[in-house]
Amino acid sequence: LVNIVERKQEGRNPFYRVVDLDDTTSDPAVWGKNFPMQYDGYMRTVDQTRTRFGGSEAVPRTPTAADPRSVVAQSKLEEDPRLKTIWAGYAFARDFREERGHAHMLDDQTYTERQIAAKQPGTCMHCHASVYVPYMKLGDGDLIRGFEKMNAMPYAEARKLVEHPVACIDCHDPETMQLRVTRPGFLEGIRALKASQGVADYDVNRMATRQEMRAFVCGQCHVEYYFKGPEKRLVYPWAKGLVVDSILAYYDESGHKDWVHAATGAEVLKAQHPEFEMWNQGIHARSGVTCADCHMPYARVGGLKISDHHVQSPMLNLNRACQTCHNWPETELAARVEIIQGRHFELRNRAMDAVVALIQDLEAARAAGRTDADLAAARALQRRGQFLLDFVEAENSSGFHAPQEAARILGASIDLSRQGQLALRD
């Protein structure tokens, strides 16, 4: 009986505002006082469970002074050593792990051996910490100024200015709780994209629909990016479009390279987690189905429906994530995802064999003393073939977000890598 009564209470007045929140409240625990159910979910992102292709495995390790983490996620380099060949000469060849829940983002970035392999800039912080308040402070109220200042710092220095992983304030307006974009990278990236589509000075926080915001808040970080120029500005390469071909064209025009491949001397690119870009090519995006729909589905808590803030693999939550729209049994839903991912994985392995073969051929040709002129064509093809593969490989849904598009990209990648091998022989 008590139960019913308090449920009705909640119904009428879902959230008791016990504390006042303002634009400087970065501690999620404080927000949690007003929104305990969302806070509980948010805190559960520490969990680690493995799915067939996603989630993450909790791998115990003995903490050291340099890296106090007692648990990490499995190493992808060990799962597939071909990655070391592809990334030879780049920090990723030193340490690259399966990603895990939001709660770990700050630690995982701070302690990855990639920090040892190379000096990293303060720019990194943009997507691994609650930087909204720190940016505002640094820029004396000017978000972009603060962003630019932190980009220019060495990582260690910037690290001192932040405290939390992504927090409530990074996605919500403290007054209305409405979604908002706080990341300069996305604000500028989406503006460039819209401009290319003929929409002048697009302001996402004024012009986006609520539905779009349910994906844009994730697009703040789950995107391909690069550091532009000596000032290490974070840029999302969308000025020509979101399709991988447009992104590659953008890099080629600006002559950007992430590093020179240690084995082949090719000027290559590294792609990172383009979930937002790939999702955009899929049928779900086309149908207005957003990240939040699947990764933060509504959950009934007591007499209320709330967004599950335990952001995780939908494979661990099929009932809520999928079944409202797809009335298939959970086992069937899981099977559908895994059939897509299985096909994807097969083609991804073909593409990886192809680019590794090209790299080995280039290495041999180089050892045999062939001139840069001789190798130019093959190197250009490695750059393109490898980027296409890496783009799909770095995308974390194992093909699910856009199955046909991912396969198209892999098919093109295979073609380019094999043509590279042919170029060395003709």
Place this chain on the structure above:
Amino acid sequence: LVNIVERKQEGRNPFYRVVDLDDTTSDPAVWGKNFPMQYDGYMRTVDQTRTRFGGSEAVPRTPTAADPRSVVAQSKLEEDPRLKTIWAGYAFARDFREERGHAHMLDDQTYTERQIAAKQPGTCMHCHASVYVPYMKLGDGDLIRGFEKMNAMPYAEARKLVEHPVACIDCHDPETMQLRVTRPGFLEGIRALKASQGVADYDVNRMATRQEMRAFVCGQCHVEYYFKGPEKRLVYPWAKGLVVDSILAYYDESGHKDWVHAATGAEVLKAQHPEFEMWNQGIHARSGVTCADCHMPYARVGGLKISDHHVQSPMLNLNRACQTCHNWPETELAARVEIIQGRHFELRNRAMDAVVALIQDLEAARAAGRTDADLAAARALQRRGQFLLDFVEAENSSGFHAPQEAARILGASIDLSRQGQLALRD
């Protein structure tokens, strides 16, 4: 106002049986007396309308004694001359056109120049004419005997025994109007398939569900096939499964070849219209959505809902074909199909360039006097790469029936063709 009156009539009493039908009534006009609405639709399959990738274009021609047709469908060989290279030495390089409606099936088969390019067996009739009654007559009541007898005849002789294109009796039981499979090729093919899945002597007409039958009746003809042995028996290569890899494995084991490629000397295969096999790999099949749902959707005629027997491209009928399940506007539905087909077409062109390049290399190597031993590896790769491409190319939905699977196959095809080129250089 008359309109509404007669609608109420119909509502009460669907079909008036004005004539008796039995297992020897092959003339659809007679069936049409009992089922005028289905007959009207059936007759409309003469229509020709082009969609972006399907339908068919009505190309006028001056009738000749040899070929009295005054209208044909556009030539695919002219649309894409690369097909001539791929099929060099085979009848398909002489004449291959876009397929059109059922009403034309018998004429198009009779008058295709492929009949001139090569002697065709009576087996062909299986899928281009109403053969149920002729088979029964030939076999004195034994369908399979009749089938075998007609297979053994020369085409011209068999042609005399048939009169109609596929007709009511080929898909329906004249007593109950229930769907039934009348084609030996499918009866035996599906039995072999089920056996491979551990189901002994499967009898489709006794064991299939009604929903399955809505696809099986189409699977009688819209499938990959070959003529086995000197007796030219029609066989569907499903004994190892319906996926292209299983079909290729089946052909490799039985050492089957359709012809020896004129330019390269490779023992190659020709794939034909595997709509049934590809549909089976797609999400619609997985969801129990059948051929009839999209190609013969229910239509309201007067106050009655009947299956639209004007079998055609759903792109010409989106409201009935799709909107029953997808609440998207028609323009949006068309766009979704064309996005899938556009991506598919791009990758298909890549795969075709790759196999053509391999064929040209093989041709050159042969001209340069390389031995069969030298060419063996490359020829084996041509056989496989070319079959995978052809399988997808021959499938008439331009990727729609199973977008990711089609792309996976094309990716593998590209890999094999390029490896063939490498084999010639190493």
Place this chain on the structure above:
Amino acid sequence: MRFRGTEGALVGIAIGLAAGVGIYTFVYAKGGSYMTNDPAACANCHVMQDYYDAWLKSPHRAVAVCNDCHTPHALVPKYATKASNGFHHSFAFTSGRFKDTLRIKPHNLAITEHACRRCHEPITHAIEGPRESDMLSCVRCHASVGHLR
């Protein structure tokens, strides 16, 4: 604008006819069904039969009739809607001028969206945006609650 005599007359006749046909239609085609709350009444039209059958199988059968979801709550707009839809559907039905696969009209969908809230407000309170323009669509996820299509 002003009509000259003849035109005015013609228009008058036209309207008269329209009304006449309309009333005939409405009565004959049981457009009046719209005025009751009995779902079976909707099914007076066989085009509605499928929805009726599907509704019988839906969880809402026990709790919501067609009109709970397809007409506004307040009395006046309710009967206004019934009248307009009633006439529209009757006319469509009589003339046979409508597509085989029915699609709810935007304004009717809006009515339905509000209907959801009417009953589920308590539970969905938390997920509603502050502004009407932020109202998310229930149907986007619960398209088949009333009747599987």
